[in-house]
Amino acid sequence: MPEYLLKIRRFDPQSGQAAYWDEHRIEMEESQSVLDGILKVRNEIDGSVGIRCSCQQAICGSCGVRMNGKPGLACNTHLGIAADRKWRNEAVGGPRDEGEERVIEIEPMGNMPVIRDLIVDMDAVHWKKFQRVTPYLVNKQPVPEREYIVPHDNMVDITQTMACIQCGACVSDCLSMEIDPGFIGPAALAKAYRFVGDPRDADHKERLKDLAEDEHGLYDCTHCFNCIDACPKEVAPMSQIMRLRRKAGSDYHIDDRNNGSRHEESFTTLVKDYGLLHEAELLPRSFGGNSWFGKFAPGAGAVLLKSLPAIVPAVLRGKVNIKTAILGHKIGSKDLSAVQRLFNKVEDRKERIELNLYVVGEDSEPEPVGASAASESENS
Ligand code: SF4
Ligand code: SF4
Ligand code: FES
8 A cells, every 4th residue: 555645734813823734644545535644644643633524525626725836625535636736836746756655735715814724714705705706696576486597508607617516616715805805705706697698687787887896896707717627526616707898798799897898808899909919009009098198098008107116127128128018019901801800700700609628529429229229119
């Protein structure tokens, strides 16, 4: 049986001592879970190790921790898999080398205060943000006498967000939350899509407007993909946030006071106009829209002035070429026409096509054994 060195991050705020690594060697099968390893330490070596868990089957969402830097469910992560990765050092270190000691660093999740050892305060961050997005259905009126009939496609569309078990793994590694703790965050915004995508809900527009106008809302996500990598249930919170944005901007035309919608639109209009992103134009268009006068939007000037301390050193160090910054990147006219043809093709569509890649399968999946015989005898 392989041996693992479990390095458990211990911290008791009441002790007045700093956090430290508590090391234990255990022998266990590599197919056993990290939670099995922690519970072995707690049951056989040190009963004071703090860990929250319940179902041990990836259902209750209570055993979220970081294992070798990656957040996830301890009950759903094999010891062998956790030991083989060096998430944080992937860029430099890669996976564990053959013969190298099997070390698993287990830490509490990030972006939430630690109550003790591996237990974080979910109330202080995760649940507070969850409540922020009105996490329940607001009935359309009149309520039907019997049940609401929901089209199949709509239910398929929101199934992905319904799979969330509120473990907080995505919150743990959200880069935007690290910079702005007020950001509503991936889990809560994925929950918001669960209702915005549900045709039974009466408040789609109100929800979207509220989240778009909030300076810590829809447009605060920086597309870092961490929440997608972290989620053990493939909820893909970032994709849900992008869907909320598309609905807010394209379907409800919500022009938010944070310039988020315009900023997003500027990326596409600039690529359409120039074939490549014209960074210097991004700021004026984000404030003033796509018109020529947009350049003179006072807000853009104010932000430009504020950014000068970052821009000037970048120019001096040769990281920014002034000519390209002012005139934009150039591509050949043939290539530009090809890009614009693509835009026209997409924009000419009467309906926007949203692909939900969560539910996969073939239309012509083989029938279960005996199914055709059963249906034949039913029809005869
Ligand atoms: S993609 Fe957005 S929501 Fe997800 S972790 Fe990154 S910043 Fe946070
Ligand atoms: S979206 Fe995924 S990672 Fe985030 S709380 Fe839900 S299940 Fe956990
Ligand atoms: S113990 Fe319930 S999800 Fe891990």
